[in-house]
Amino acid sequence: MHTSPQDVHKVLGKHMLTDGFDMVLDLENSHGAHLRDAKTGTDYVDFFTFFASNPLGMNHPKMAGHEAFRKEMHDVAIHNPSNSDVYTQQMADFVETFSRVGIPDYLPHSFFVAGGGLAVENAMKTAFDWKVQKNFQKGYRDEVGTMVMHFEHAFHGRTGYTMSVTNTEPTKVKYFPKFEWPRVSSPAMHYPETPEVIADVEHREKLAIAQAERFFMEYPDEIACILIEPIQAEGGDRHFRPEFHKELRRLADENEALLIYDEVQTGVGLSGKFWCHEHYVQPDIIAFGKKAQVCGILAGRRIEDIDTHVFAVSSRINSTWGGNLVDMVRFKRILEVIEEDNLVDHVASMGEVLLEKIQGFAQKHEFISNPRGKGLMCAMDLPDTHSRNAVVKECMHNELLILPCGPNTIRFRPPLSVTQDELHKGLEILEASYETALGKCPFIKGRG
Numbered sequence: 001m002h003t004s005p006q007d008v009h010k011v012l013g014k015h016m017l018t019d020g021f022d023m024v025l026d027l028e029n030s031h032g033a034h035l036r037d038a039k040t041g042t043d044y045v046d047f048f049t050f051f052a053s054n055p056l057g058m059n060h061p062k063m064a065g066h067e068a069f070r071k072e073m074h075d076v077a078i079h080n081p082s083n084s085d086v087y088t089q090q091m092a093d094f095v096e097t098f099s100r101v102g103i104p105d106y107l108p109h110s111f112f113v114a115g116g117g118l119a120v121e122n123a124m125k126t127a128f129d130w131k132v133q134k135n136f137q138k139g140y141r142d143e144v145g146t147m148v149m150h151f152e153h154a155f156h157g158r159t160g161y162t163m164s165v166t167n168t169e170p171t172k173v174k175y176f177p178k179f180e181w182p183r184v185s186s187p188a189m190h191y192p193e194t195p196e197v198i199a200d201v202e203h204r205e206k207l208a209i210a211q212a213e214r215f216f217m218e219y220p221d222e223i224a225c226i227l228i229e230p231i232q233a234e235g236g237d238r239h240f241r242p243e244f245h246k247e248l249r250r251l252a253d254e255n256e257a258l259l260i261y262d263e264v265q266t267g268v269g270l271s272g273k274f275w276c277h278e279h280y281v282q283p284d285i286i287a288f289g290k291k292a293q294v295c296g297i298l299a300g301r302r303i304e305d306i307d308t309h310v311f312a313v314s315s316r317i318n319s320t321w322g323g324n325l326v327d328m329v330r331f332k333r334i335l336e337v338i339e340e341d342n343l344v345d346h347v348a349s350m351g352e353v354l355l356e357k358i359q360g361f362a363q364k365h366e367f368i369s370n371p372r373g374k375g376l377m378c379a380m381d382l383p384d385t386h387s388r389n390a391v392v393k394e395c396m397h398n399e400l401l402i403l404p405c406g407p408n409t410i411r412f413r414p415p416l417s418v419t420q421d422e423l424h425k426g427l428e429i430l431e432a433s434y435e436t437a438l439g440k441c442p443f444i445k446g447r448g
């Protein structure tokens with residue numbers, strides 16, 4: 001039985017909400033940074049990449065055309081072993097490759113799970129376990145040390161713990177029970193960097209650090225970790241200056257808290273470094289997911305302050321499958337391609353092309369502002385939600401898939417392997433769509 005492309009939404013709609021894209025993805029015939037609609041045969045330029053989770057585009061020749069990889073995928077896909085307790089050669093090959101290409105020497109402990117939110121949640125559990133035991137050593141007899149310092153505009157997922165630290169669109173967390181954990185303002189940069197902008201952000205950084213220090217005083221010994229995305233993604237592609245990251249490192253060290261970077265969206269090459277935190281400071285734990293296919297955490301040696309940390313005691317953090325072996329094998333091949341094709345450097349240079357182009361848009365077009373980016377993780381702003389949504393919708397109409405974030409931002413998430421031609425094609429559609437969308441706006445007609 002095969003459902004025809006025309007029937008896909010109808011069949012799914014009987015049992016689930018199908019308010020996603022109108023297109024039906026043609027897995028076989030989509031290629032590179034293009035997604036093909038199986039219903040119409042239309043090829044969309046893909047600056048969306050399944051919410052930034054597809055690193056090499058569609059049917060990359062070194063994936064789809066690699067016979068040994070296809071066979072290995074086939075062999076593992078007919079099984080689903082519980083990787084936390086039953087080990088395979090395929091898993092060891094993956095971990096070895098990850099170790100060579102992506103695991104920094106300062107984050108030697110690893111844990112795998114399915115889902116970015118669960119990765120972040122397990123990073124928090126690792127920190128709670130560490131802090132509570134530290135407090136026992138200090139003489140506490142109750143479990144103290146279960147708060148997470150986090151930031152405004154953060155998105156860390158929709159699982160039990162992560163909902164307490166996610167505060168972008170209220171719909172995502174409202175009515176669900178949450179913890180009252182200390183939330184600090186987040187002093188994002190604005191671009192271009194003028195002396196006024198710098199002065200303003202320095203002021204907001206000082207305020208945020210003062211808030212954090214106050215929380216550490218107000219809740220002594222209770223804050224287990226500082227959790228932040230190196231660049232806040234869903235909240236609006238909000239960049240922090242290295243100076244701010246350094247202050248967070250200092251606060252974590254001085255207050256016996258772990259510094260956790262949520263690299264679920266920023267990790268695996270997108271920023272022009274393998275991990276985005278490499279632009280800033282070394283954290284104690286990172287959470288990863290999305291482009292890594294398998295999600296999880298990597299943790300550093302500070303964890304070992306406590307002998308009975310979660311990587312040393314069975315079942316403190318665990319799940320049945322411990323990540324999915326198919327995802328591990330797929331990620332192993334992705335890592336090999338990233339390494340062979342020097343894709344992290346490629347991202348850095350394509351990122352320069354992209355950023356220069358959107359800086360040009362901001363100069364040329366009255367209603368485009370705040371062009372910013374690290375590697376291919378670029379973004380720009382429109383005046384408000386309405387105009388931003390109108391541009392995104394017009395892009396879709398003109399066969400470019402691109403994502404919004406924050407109240408008024410458009411974010412770029414092309415595959416790491418995107419070519420200069422693919423970038424230019426997408427940018428041409430974006431510029432034309434901007435002109436059409438704003439041209440329709442009764443308030444600003446003719447000005448944009």
Ligand SMILES: Cc1ncc(COP(=O)(O)O)c(C=O)c1O
Binds near residue numbers: 051120233265266
């Ligand atoms: C920074 C960040 N953390 C966590 C998550 C949650 O990941 P998942 O949706 O895989 O649970 C996301 C998802 O967009 C994210 O961007």
